[in-house]
Amino acid sequence: MPRVMAWTSRLITIAVLIALMGCFTGAQANYRRPTRVGVSCCKEVSGGRIPASIKLMGYKHQNALSPCVDAIIFYTEKEKLCSDPKAPWIKNRLNGLKKIVD
The missing domain is CATH 1.20.5 (Single alpha-helices involved in coiled-coils or other helix-helix interfaces)
Known part of the structure; x- marks a missing residue:
């Protein structure tokens, strides 16, 4: 046993x-291990109006989180445009655009 x-x-x-x-x-x-993530955001904005001849596909609001700044990112077929969300023409340009969510 x-x-x-x-x-x-x-x-x-x-x-x-x-x-x-x-x-x-x-x-x-x-x-x-964490992967490297590149910062791809608007680091500065333009207050200038986007011409009506530029076709916009959509937009996204970017909150300020350093190094990124508060911005409205407009998407065209080829590029992204960083605009000042406080610019007076922004509200009119957002009408009819699709909000893009990442």
Whole structure:
């Protein structure tokens, strides 16, 4: 009988060690280093009116969070235009445009 108990005790110890190793290696596998994220935002704005000849596809309001500034980003087919949200012509230009959500 003592041999059976010793054998069972060893099996339990081995099983616990294997389970602990699985926990530690599983925790390391779930850890991912953060990726580099480039800051792509308006760092300055223009108060100048966007000509009516430029076709706008949509817009997004960008909140100020350094280095980004408070801005309305207008999207055209080829580029993004950073405008001052306090400019008087902004409200009229936003009418009919689709708000873009990232």
